[in-house]
Amino acid sequence: MPNLVAQLPRQAHTSTEPAPHQVPILWLALLATPVAAANNATVLILGDMSTSLGVTTTTASRLVTVFALSLAVATPLMATLLRRRGSRTALLLSAALVVAGTVVVVASPWLPLILAGRVAQAAGGAGMMTVAMNLAGTTRRMGVISAGSGILGAVGPLLGQRLADAVSWRASLALLLVTLLAVPAVSRYAGQASPSAEARFDSRGALLLAVLSAGLVLLPTYPLPALTSAALAGIFLAVHVRRRPEGYVPAAALRSGQFRSAALVALLLSSTYFTVLFAVPRLITDRAGWSTSTVAVGQLVAMVTGSALTLVFTARAARLGRVRVRAVLFTAGLPAIAAAVFAHSAPLLLLAIGLAAFSATAANGTQSMEAATSVPGHQRPTVIGLFTLAYLMGGALGPALATTLVLG
Numbered sequence: 001m002p003n004l005v006a007q008l009p010r011q012a013h014t015s016t017e018p019a020p021h022q023v024p025i026l027w028l029a030l031l032a033t034p035v036a037a038a039n040n041a042t043v044l045i046l047g048d049m050s051t052s053l054g055v056t057t058t059t060a061s062r063l064v065t066v067f068a069l070s071l072a073v074a075t076p077l078m079a080t081l082l083r084r085r086g087s088r089t090a091l092l093l094s095a096a097l098v099v100a101g102t103v104v105v106v107a108s109p110w111l112p113l114i115l116a117g118r119v120a121q122a123a124g125g126a127g128m129m130t131v132a133m134n135l136a137g138t139t140r141r142m143g144v145i146s147a148g149s150g151i152l153g154a155v156g157p158l159l160g161q162r163l164a165d166a167v168s169w170r171a172s173l174a175l176l177l178v179t180l181l182a183v184p185a186v187s188r189y190a191g192q193a194s195p196s197a198e199a200r201f202d203s204r205g206a207l208l209l210a211v212l213s214a215g216l217v218l219l220p221t222y223p224l225p226a227l228t229s230a231a232l233a234g235i236f237l238a239v240h241v242r243r244r245p246e247g248y249v250p251a252a253a254l255r256s257g258q259f260r261s262a263a264l265v266a267l268l269l270s271s272t273y274f275t276v277l278f279a280v281p282r283l284i285t286d287r288a289g290w291s292t293s294t295v296a297v298g299q300l301v302a303m304v305t306g307s308a309l310t311l312v313f314t315a316r317a318a319r320l321g322r323v324r325v326r327a328v329l330f331t332a333g334l335p336a337i338a339a340a341v342f343a344h345s346a347p348l349l350l351l352a353i354g355l356a357a358f359s360a361t362a363a364n365g366t367q368s369m370e371a372a373t374s375v376p377g378h379q380r381p382t383v384i385g386l387f388t389l390a391y392l393m394g395g396a397l398g399p400a401l402a403t404t405l406v407l408g
Contacts, residue, residue, distance in 0.1 A: 023135045023189040029148040031182035032132035035125035036153035038176035039067060039395060041160030043278055044296055048169045053111050061399060063173075066115050068274075068396035069217050070122035072389050073210045078127040079134075079385025080201065080248065083378075087131050087190030094127025095183050098176055105173045114173075121176050128179050129388065131190065134381050139369045143314025146365035150307025150357050157281075158296040205248030208237040213389065217396040220404040252375045253383050259374040262367040263390035265326060269333045270391045273360035274398020276340050277303075279405065280349050288346035302350040306357030313358075314365040325366050333359035364391050 042049070042064050050060035082090040101120030108114050136142045160172035215230025237249065245251035253259045281295045290298070317325050332355045339352035371387035372380050 022137070023186055025136070025141050025144050027182050027185045028132040028135055028141070029145050031179055031186055032129045032145050033148040033152040034176055034178040035071070035129055036149040037156035037159065037178070038121065038125065038173070039064075039071070040153045040156030040277065041163075041172040041175050042067075043157035044161040044281060044292060045164045045169050045172055048164050052169060053114075055111065059111075063115065063118055064278075064399045065217070065221075065396055067118045067122045068392065068399060069214060070119045071126050072217070072392035072396055073213050074123040074126035075130055075388045075392060076209065076248070076382065076385035077206060078123070078130040079381045079388075080206075081127070082130055082134060083381040084201075087135065088187055090127050091131050091183060091187055091190055094124040094131070095180055097121070097124030097127070098179060099124075102174050102177055106170050118173070121173075125176055125179070126388075126392075130381070130385055131186065133368065133384055133388065135186070135190070139318055139366060140315055142368055143311060143317070143362075143365035146314065146361045146368075147307050147310040149364070150310055150361035151304050153277075154300050154303030154307060154357065158300050161292070161296055202244060202247035205237065205240055205244065208233050208240060209249055209389075212237060213393055217393060217400060220397070220400045248382075249386065250375065250379050250382060252379060253371075253386060256374040259371050259383060259387070262370040262374070263387050265329065266363050266367050266387060266391040267394050269329060269356075269359045269363045270394025271397045271401070272333050272337055272394075273356040274395050275401045275405075276336055276352055276356040276398075278399045278402035280340055280353050283340065284346050284349050287344045287349070290346055298346065298350045299353055302354035303357045306354040307361050309358045310361040310365060313362050317362075317366045322370065329359050329363050329366075332356075332362075360391075360394070 046057050046060050046064075049063065050057045053060060078090055078094065081093070097120045101117045101122075101124060104117030105114055105121065108117060132145055133142065136145055156175070159175065160169075163169075163171040163175075212230050212233035215226045215228075215233060218226040219230070241247065241249050241251050241254060281292070281299060284290050284295050284298070285292065313328070320328070336352040336356035336359065339348050339355070343349050343352065368384060368387050368391075372384055375383045
């Protein structure tokens with residue numbers, strides 16, 4: 001079987017957008033990675049948020065779930081915008097959403113408005129990640145972005161706690177503003193899409209995919225209504241794709257075993273990672289008696305180590321082949337679950353976080369390129385968006401599972 005990752009062009013572009021010069025990878029990493037820090041900043045401050053807002057921890061955790069779910073749902077939307085209007089339009093709209101959402105989150109005293117602000121932030125963050133991933137172009141460069149996201153995600157819980165202690169938990173929810181530092185530099189390289197005869201936007205396909213994604217994410221919290229809505233949306237979406245094979249969800253991607261398997265690997269390992277990430281701090285406190293600050297430092301070391309290994313692994317992934325790459329990913333990911341369930345030693349529980357961080361970030365770096373090469377070039381931004389949706393659904397499903405099983 002040919003190694004399709006190794007065959008990926010050095011720079012992947014859409015057919016509707018003029019090829020820009022290659023963006024320095026550090027700017028792309030700065031554009032994409034603050035999203036992970038913004039998402040994980042709430043891991044250790046759920047208690048502070050619930051106390052300040054006068055709600056339960058379970059209710060406060062909706063700020064986590066809403067951000068992650070909106071991030072997932074908005075990603076293919078931003079990928080469609082990028083394909084139709086170009087990288088610069090997607091970049092500038094994303095920056096505006098980040099600013100607007102952060103202003104609402106910082107200023108609003110009401111939970112519903114804060115939730116709306118988090119939705120706007122997440123949509124902007126989705127656009128930043130989509131632009132960065134589409135301008136990366138190779139497995140090695142994608143690995144840098146993925147590892148950087150893992151490292152910033154590792155710093156997120158401790159940074160969020162320190163900001164909450166020093167300023168306010170609202171300052172922790174403003175971390176996404178860091179991504180704006182990369183916008184001027186990346187916009188110089190990003191291009192606009194050329195006029196095309198592409199059909200009108202497939203709003204029905206987008207709505208059905210959003211309902212399906214939300215239903216799957218809400219399964220742990222509201223099993224029966226979530227399962228019903230997801231099942232109905234899945235059926236209607238399947239019918240819709242047959243009628244409009246070039247729509248929001250391309251039939252070519254769904255027919256590709258390469259895309260389906262890459263997305264499934266990402267979803268499984270991402271769900272494992274985010275469940276372990278939110279559950280293990282409480283487990284260490286309960287089972288080993290560590291303080292919150294000590295847990296935060298240990299978690300940081302474990303996640304940085306796991307994410308750093310991603311850089312080494314993705315640089316060599318093309319030589320290993322698809323089967324060996326996935327064997328390594330699952331060999332790291334499955335023991336993380338076992339350690340979280342059975343271990344009572346703090347070092348073993350921290351090892352679970354490190355293994356889960358490596359398996360998820362390495363899956364994102366390697367499998368995204370598998371997904372990208374599974375379809376014709378003009379559909380690549382859309383398919384990268386759908387793949388990222390699968391990965392980020394794990395980011396929304398994980399906290400929900402952790403809340404249901406451990407935190408609730």
